[in-house]
Amino acid sequence: MHVKHLSLLNFRNYPKLELDFKAGKVLVLGRNGQGKTNLVEAIAYFDSLSSHRVSSDAPLFLQGNDTAVARLQVTHQNTSPTLELEFRSRQAKKAQINGNPVKLRELTRWFTAVLFAPEDLQIVRGEPSSRRTFLDGAIVTRNPYFAAVYKEYDRVLKQRTALLKSLRGAYKQPGVSETLEFWNQQLIDTGTRIMAERRLLVDQLQPRLEQAYQKLVAADHRPQLSLKESAATGAAQYLPVAENVSRETSPHLTPQSRENLTAEFIAQLRRSERKEFERGMTLVGPHRDDLEISLNALPVKGYASHGESWSVALGLKLAFADLLRDELAPEDPVLILDDVFAELDAARRARLMSSVADYQQVIVTAAVAEDIPTTTEWEIHVIRSGEVLQTGRSSDPAEFFAGVIKNDEMRRKVIQHAVKQDQQSQLPLSQSEDDEEQQVRFEPILGERNAAE
Ligand SMILES: Nc1ncnc2c1ncn2[C@@H]1O[C@H](COP(=O)(O)OP(=O)(O)OP(=O)(O)O)[C@@H](O)[C@H]1O
Ligand SMILES: [Mg+2]
Secondary structure (H helix, E strand, O other), rough: OEEEEEEEEEOOEEEEEEEHHHHHHHHEEEOOOOHHHHHHHHHHHHHOOOOOOOOOOOEOOOOOOOEEEEEEEEEEEOOEEEEEEEEEEOOOOEEEEOOOOHHHHHHHHOEEEEEHHHHHHHHHHHHHHHHHHHHHHHHHHHHHHHHHHHHHHHHHHHHHHHHHHOOOOOOOOOOHHHHHHHHHHHHHHHHHHHHHHHHHHHHHHHHHHHHHHHHHHHHOOOOOOOOOEOOOOOOOOOOOOOOOOOOOOOOOOOOOHHHHHHHHHHHHHHHHHHHHEEOOOOOOHHHHHHHEEOOOOOEEEOOHHHHHHHHHHHHHHHHHHHHHHHOOOOOOOOEEEEHHHHOOHHHHHHHHHOOOOOOOOEEEEOOOHHHHHOOOOOEEEEEOOOOOOEEEEEOOOHHHHHHHHHHHHHHHHHHHHHHHHHHHHOHHHHHHHHHHHHHHHHHHHHHHHHOOO
């Protein structure tokens, strides 16, 4: 699949944007703070129904506005639907497909993207919650229906925790454990589903991460993923269903493995019951779990270099893109790489390019055109202050960018000059004569422009 067109209205620093995209390699170039990330944030929103930078929609409205619209035309198999999101302050978002109102989740059936952004370094360096967000986001991208399971788990967790808080200090009083029992059951039911889904995902990512990382760094640092689960000691046997079984309709734990996992969950809840009552917190369940990531048997967090950490984070995203590719075949997810080349050395840049060479569409952003490999032809969009300054094709982004900037500077000088002349024509004659020097200085620039044309 690929993005064909993006329209934005009052989104971030874009009052109005209409931009066509072709399949292949797309480069969004512009100096710092011009709107490159804002643009890819809008595109990726259609995949995750959230921003990768902020948890509320308020920062998405162009300053001073309380609505915003993003419209994305994509190719999906033989169709080109137009997906639309209307953001409204303090009200639910609205979604449309080809002008017909639909539920928000419906949008995600038509568009899948994998975004890699500088914030993703947090997956390997940040707190466990960043890794859970990565896993859970990936799970929902694969199975949009699973969002309902997370919602249910959050509801149960809130209720159970509220009950623990209200019974704080009442541990061992008659009837208390029974009251909790109902919520324990609910926590286990939804919790084991999330755990099973995460186990399956991690199993599927592992070989793909090894491959992606090896391709990026050209060395075998043995990247390893392993789940650290608070509700299981690791002894719980599980057998996820085969990858090609519809997980929407069939349970993906065998009855035996579900039983084992449930038994461990119960045992762990029992073990921490006293502590839970003391602290008024639910201490067992997938909301407390972590994904351990190591290189050469050492944790990435605290040990790996900046470049290695960056490569593991990127490798994880590429591994996930590869998994989606298998599931969406013959379609590919759209790969979005925000500001990624600046952090890699020349060799890794070249290897990254060859890793993503055959994706249907790769959208890259960069502030420094010289960072971009010249081994492929790019469709280039130069952005300035929420506007597209110029679009073109080139395999030398630095040269293209320099040309755009030069043209732009000339254009601006011509405009400044015209404004000045206009002002002068309205001044008394004696004052405008003082500015004769300006006129002389400007002449060569006009000459240069004509020569360029
Ligand atoms: N809601 C908003 N309304 C108006 N302007 C906004 C809004 N949100 C962000 N901006 C502006 O958008 C600009 C940042 O855009 P963005 O993050 O896309 O930059 P960028 O081109 O990716 O820069 P960098 O190269 O530094 O990553 C900032 O100037 C910021 O003030
Ligand atoms: Mg940016």
